Amino acid sequence: MARMIVHCAAYQDGRRIGASEDLTDALTTARRAGPGAFVWMGLFEPTTEELDRVGKEFALHPLAVEDAVSAHQRPKVEAYQGSLFVALKTLGHHPETHAVTSGEVMVFLGPDFVMTVRHGTDSPLSGLRARLEQEPELLRYGPSSVLHSVCDTVVDGYVEVAAALQVDLDELEADVFAPGRVHRDAAGRIYGCKRQVMTVRRAASPLLEPMLRLERGAPFVRPETAPYLRDVADHLARVNDQVDGMDRLLSDILGANLAQVSVQQNNDMRKISAWAALAAVPTMIAGVYGMNFDVMPELHEPWGYPAALSLMAVVCMVLHRVFKRHDWL
Structure with a gap:
């Protein structure tokens, strides 16, 4: 004991x-x-x-x-x-x-x-x-x-x-x-x-x-x-x-x-969506001009290629400014 x-x-x-x-x-x-x-x-x-x-x-x-x-x-x-x-x-x-x-x-x-x-x-x-x-x-x-x-x-x-x-x-x-x-x-x-x-x-x-x-x-x-x-x-x-x-x-x-965490996830999703939109515009334009049709506007013009690239750049810049102004980027 x-x-x-x-x-x-x-x-x-x-x-x-x-x-x-x-x-x-x-x-x-x-x-x-x-x-x-x-x-x-x-x-x-x-x-x-x-x-x-x-x-x-x-x-x-x-x-x-x-x-x-x-x-x-x-x-x-x-x-x-x-x-x-x-x-x-x-x-x-x-x-x-x-x-x-x-x-x-x-x-x-x-x-x-x-x-x-x-x-x-x-x-x-x-x-x-x-x-x-x-x-x-x-x-x-x-x-x-x-x-x-x-x-x-x-x-x-x-x-x-x-x-x-x-x-x-x-x-x-x-x-x-x-x-x-x-x-x-x-x-x-x-x-x-x-x-x-x-x-x-x-x-x-x-x-x-x-x-x-x-x-x-x-x-x-x-x-x-x-x-x-x-x-x-x-x-x-x-x-x-x-x-x-x-x-x-x-x-x-x-x-x-x-x-x-929920707010941060929403912010992440907005940024992802914004970047996806920026990538979608040139993809869409390139897809249109990449179709194998012979008769298309500006297709045979010498300035057609730089015009398409310029259009892609201008649209992307405008979208970037809009997204930036709304705090999506």
């Missing part, structure tokens, strides 16, 4: 009172310490058997354990007898590929324990325990303070990813609408950016209702943490507004780019 345990420690009044890789030892330490003591355990991608053993120690509901093992859960809050289950999605942005990847964090909350279960490498929780141990005035609220810190850290990750996507979007917009350039391949880039925005939306949008539910009050969540959870919900609402704005802007950019 130690392989999956990232860290396990007991706390009381905001101070660490013991640490152990053995869950039973940590629980014993916390329960001997008296009221207010709790165990904080962090797990990384446990197997079904491993999480079942932990679930028996904490008396976790089998359905919650199953959700924590299988992952791929929609952000949610579910109350069970003896525990509260919270599922969140984590996000990471990779500047070198402009890709947004996701992971998951599940939080089990009880009267004297809190347990986090992480899936995926994009986890913002590294260093969270150390930071929270530096704030004993917050940690003294027990498992509720850990739940708030996890939610706050995850949502802060959304804020960072949204900011990075905004930079990518600004660069894409400037490139697509650069003067004198029409990007026929921009639709693929816009669609790729839209997919990254959708990844953020799938993580952030469904989480707002659970966060509001936690802020209004939930089992094992102390009322003292409500202002902190309300602040997290406010940040999450701003992220959702930002994501909605980026999605609308991407749709507008895509529509504008398709219009640009």
Whole structure:
């Protein structure tokens, strides 16, 4: 079991009172310490058997354990007898590929324990325990303070990813609408950016209702943490507004780019038609005089050949000026 345990420690009044890789030892330490003591355990991608053993120690509901093992859960809050289950999605942005990847964090909350279960490498929780141990005035609220810190850290990750996507979007917009350039391949880039925005939306949008539910009050969540959870919900609402704005802007950019391409194609077709008309005039005249008839006007005149060439040149010049004046060339 130690392989999956990232860290396990007991706390009381905001101070660490013991640490152990053995869950039973940590629980014993916390329960001997008296009221207010709790165990904080962090797990990384446990197997079904491993999480079942932990679930028996904490008396976790089998359905919650199953959700924590299988992952791929929609952000949610579910109350069970003896525990509260919270599922969140984590996000990471990779500047070198402009890709947004996701992971998951599940939080089990009880009267004297809190347990986090992480899936995926994009986890913002590294260093969270150390930071929270530096704030004993917050940690003294027990498992509720850990739940708030996890939610706050995850949502802060959304804020960072949204900011990075905004930079990518600004660069894409400037490139697509650069003067004198029409990007026929921009639709693929816009669609790729839209997919990254959708990844953020799938993580952030469904989480707002659970966060509001936690802020209004939930089992094992102390009322003292409500202002902190309300602040997290406010940040999450701003992220959702930002994501909605980026999605609308991407749709507008895509529509504008398709219009640009369509206009450019029309311009290309007009130019092709104009050049075809210029080529058609001498072809027509040459075709008429190339017919094998003996009796034709000016056919036997010495000036007939230069007259035909001059006619071709004059007509082509007139057509060229007309097309140029109407911006067809």
